[in-house]
Amino acid sequence: MPWLEIDGKPVEVPAGLNIIEAARLLNVEIPHYCYHAGLTVVGSCRMCQVEVEVGGRKSVAIACNTKAADGMKITTKSEVVHKLRRSILEFYLQHHPLDCPICDDAGECDLQNYYMEHGLHESRVALAEKKHKHKVMDVGPTVVLDSERCVLCSRCVRFCREIVGSDELGIFNHGRDNELLNVPGKQLDNDYAGNVVDLCPVGALTDKDFRFKRRVWYMKRTASVCTGCSRGCNVFVDWEVDRRYKDSVRRVQRLKPRYNRMVNEWWICDQGRYSYHSVDAPNRVSVPRVNVQGNGHVPTVDEVLTRAAARIEQTMEKHGADSIAVIGSAASSNEDLFLLNRLFVDKLKVQNVDVTFGFEKKGKEDEILKRADLAPNRRGALELKIAPSGDGQGGDDLISAAIEGEFEIVIVIRHDLSTLLSEKELAKLRKNTSYILYLASHENGLTEIADDVLPLAMWAEREATYTNFQGRVQKTNIPFTPRGLAVPEWELWQTLGAKLGMKASYESTRDVFNALGTSFDGFKDLTWDSLGAGGKMLGNAPEPAYRRVQTSRPLPAY
Amino acid sequence: MITVRQVREVKLSTWQKTYYPELLRGLWVTSRHFFQNFNRFVGRAVGLKVKRPLVTFQYPEERRPVAPRWRGRHRLMLRPDGAPRCVACMMCETACPDKCIYITAGESLDGRIEKYPVSFEIDLLRCCFCGLCVEACPEDAIRMDSGYIDLGGYTRAEFYMDREFLLKDSALTTHAQFRGELDGVVVTRVDLLAQAKH
Secondary structure, rough: OEEEEEOOOEOOOOOOOOOHHHHHHHOOOOOOOOOOOOOOOOOOOOOOOEEEEEEEEEEEOOOOOOOOOOOEEEEEHHHHHHHHHHHHHHHHHHOOOOHHHHHOOOOOOOHHHHHHHHHOOOOOOHHOOOOOOOOOOOOOOOOOHHHHHOOOOHHHHHHHHHHOOOOOOEEOHHHHHHHEEEEEOOOOOOOOOOOHHOOOOOEEEEOOOOOOEEEEEEEEEEEOOOOOOOOOOOEEEEEEOOOOOOOOOOOOOEEEEEEEEOOOOOOOOOHHHHHHHHHOOEEOOOOEEOOOOOOOOOHHHHHHHHHHHOOOOOOOOHHHHHHHHEEEEEOOOHHHHHHHHHHEEEEEEEEOEEEEEOOEOOOOOOOOOOOOOOOHHHHHHHOOOOOOOOOOOHHHHHHHHHOOOOOEEEEOOOOOOOOOOOHHHHHHHHHHOOOOEEEEOEOOOHHHHHEEEEEEOOOOOOOOOOOOOOOOOEEEEEOOOOOOOOEEEOHHHHHHHHHHHOOOOOOHHHHHHHHHHHOHHHOOOOOOHHOOOOOOOOHHHHOOOOOOOOOOOOOOOO | OOOOOOOOOOOOOHHHHOOHHHHHHHHHHHHHHHHHHHHHHHHHHHHOOOOOOOOOOOOOOOOOOOOOOOOOOEEOOOOOOOOOOOOOHHHHHHHOOOEEEEEEEOOOOOOOEEEEEEEEEEOOOOOOOOOHHHHHHHOOOOOOOOOOOOOOOOHHHHHEHHHHHHHOOHHHHHHHHHHHHHHHHOOOOOHHHHHHHE
């Protein structure tokens, strides 16, 4: 392990690390555009130049393509370095349109940041002499390119080539006509296209979905986990609730990937990236509903739960516990499933509790990130013994049995049975069941026919833990309060349980999670705080082998 | 460097200490100005030639001019091609300490500047007229030199200015500082000049 000195501070770094990464260990940030830890090194931007002294000889080298070696003395903040960066920045800004006021990247733009740190020079090119290139150019269904702002770092080109292997972007022409464009005949329409926007150090590539919606400095950032599939990619939720706008219902503005070496590295898929729309969708269920011909009175959650508790008690007395079926969801968090288990399995001795997987939608699977299993917490359901059949067939059987009229009460969590079942089957289910309680986050066919509907808080509005397919328990954090009267699922079970004689008084999701360990071995050594930012494996299992997130056959690197 | 200045205590004479004579003297000064001005106004109203100009303005028929740097109700400016100058960069919204500006940006596909304000609203009831929005604007799109000094209304909604309302005054030139002039009421400029000289 080489020992070297960066800005006068000695540090020991793993062999093979380049100077940018070595400096990061000391929290020294070396400016760069083209270098990205997830991509091959091209060394084209020349911004990361530092002074390197080896054996008494001083020279200037690019930090991205110079491996840290024993005895190196590196200076990142000398006058020579500063002057170099200043001159290089001037080249980058030579034909830059300086349209920061209308650029979405303003505020998180490296060109802006480095200019404020190093440049601060007057432009020597008159505005009229600037070279004009393509503006507002569609490179794909989700991304817009502004060639004038591009610094030709080729990060996006390398991403498409090395990670996705689709090779849709390229840099064409020479000299000052040098320009980023689509490879002829190709559109940037791969499943990971949104990542090029995150990669772009300037505002050349912008996201159509986020374009002009908010300025970046308005938003606050919360670390969370994507619940789009069983991968559980780490994300940041960027949200803004302070300002009144015409579209003020939109709280989550965008999702950005959060680095987790063992799960998703720097990337997320587009499906997950744009999945946040459902959080602020107009068809959210925000208040409880009792589907009886009434006077329009909006019941409270407690009123509905009292109704439900009375119904359950009556039915238990008359027909026994076997007349109740609970069709759980693998999209519920560990805490939700734990209290569901305690209430129905432990307390009420209901046999017919199962999570259905067969009815879950199947996604497109690839070797990069996407998984066919779209349930974010399938592994957690197995671990918490909510799925006794193991394969999820039990849940499907429950639904079939419910349609045939074997149960008096059917409790459905999240599943939109109206799209999963045919109209005939749904009508039959309604006819054969005396009471349907539906816990839903969105309006659908089932909220129309269910007896009682309770609003559920969604993943972005609450704290929760999910167990991904590897067995990694990861947590989400709260950015803002749930819409309307919506509550996390476990709170509903706790309140319902209190009315049915269950003793549980958890104050927060953390309490519930910390209590999981006493009942389930897998969660024994896990506490909310020990999960950290990157999550922990169930039952202290060893970390799975590191696998670089990319297709097995990327196109050859440069 | 700190300097110390000695202030001598004002010693009142016995006459001043008796209080009432001084009070009456003050009243006399006030009354004299009132009646002088009153007589001049009445005199001018009945057609007499009054040498000295009036001290007060006969509001609302006459309006007092405001300085060019005076900050009044906002207005939005237009480009020569008729589009709003504003590019919805949200700088004013960001700078606003009262958070009374609400802009919704949109994308224009007609070959003009790609970003424009779909809606631009200012809640005047929250505004503190600090002028930071004008300072922040990189496009000279928002100004506070409309010269409107009398802001009144019967409902809160009247103080909620939308984009069209703000653009209405874009044609005002900077030197047209007189609301009265724009309304067709002539301000006696001679009077004003004499006032300034006096």
